[in-house]
Amino acid sequence: MDLKRLLNAKTVRFVAVTVILGAIGSGAWEWILKPLAMGASEFGLNVATLGVSSFKDSLYQDIAKGLHEEPSLRLYSAVFGLLPLFVLGFIAGKAAASRQFRGDVEDLEPEKVARFLSKPLLVVFVIMVAFSVIQANQVAYVNRAVTHFDQLMSIVAPSLPEIDRLSFRSQFAQIASGEDYEKLVSSLEQLCNEKGLRAPSFSVW
Template sequence: MKSFKTVFGVILLGAIGSGFWELFLRDFLFYLGNIFIKTATFFYSGYVDHLYSEVGNGYSEILIFPCLLIFLLGYAGTLFLFFKLTKNENKSESDYIKKIILKLSIEKAKFLLVSILFIMNIFYADLILNSVSNYQACTGIERRLDIIRPYITEDKYNYLVSEYRLIDNKDKLESILTDINKITTKFKLDVKKVKLLGID
């Protein structure tokens, strides 16, 4: 059993070192992101447009990790209150009526806390997806514009940059990517497809 753990540990470390783990994790998170987007789109058809509404402004880093810290603190605080309420609920109460009232109050408070946690999850997931979507779109377009620039006229390049800066929804994003793909195909440039959340 010990030797099995050792071998497994070596394989795991080798996988992490080779980048396999990072690749797997990235694809898995991408898959989860698309599930969230499909669910959100079911309730709001313009959700994908919302994700790419700021692409034309270029990518600007947002403070994801400070936001994550605030989120985790809020999460921990809410869970603490939840377990505190559970503990109070289990305490013996001599007065039966008071016990019933206390139980009902605690149940309502628990429901409120669970609702707060759910809303926090939704807001933070949207924040992360919005940031990642903008990053992927902006870096993907800018890299491709740099690649095709020597193969097109300055006017054409300026036109594409203008189109890039006008992006504020999914359709405009797909339009410029189509234009760029036509150029890369024409000049047989080996450029990988931009992998974007919510866009096939």
């Protein structure tokens, strides 16, 4: 392999541009896209719970269970549960198209069937996508909230006696609302500040 030919000016420029674009992209994510994503996440959570406090509390009760597979399994089950409905809707729509055009389904022109089914199927597809996005957003928030608590516990654990560590874990497992979670992590963040430890930031919804 000829290294001189490989490491020519064009290659060096390409690598330099790639590194610069990567740095710009990282900065854009950290300063622009990440705050927007967090805002969109909170908006999505508000939409998912419809502003009902009991729905919001149920999300924090999921957080109290810690990191586990149930939220992800629930999301997958919902998505794959909706897929058969989508297929059945297509079949039913095709049968309706047959009656609409007074002909055998096999003899229908594909363009006519496509036009007849396009709007209903689009509505069903949009509903499926919206539901999946909302569920995924909830799962992501649960994971972030649990991870934040675990990180705080790992930071303050060496400074706490065993009985206090167990007490914090017990309080976490009993979380029943957003206020419970916020109060608990605030206590841990205060301990970090008192002991001169660096506490990670987290926006509690």
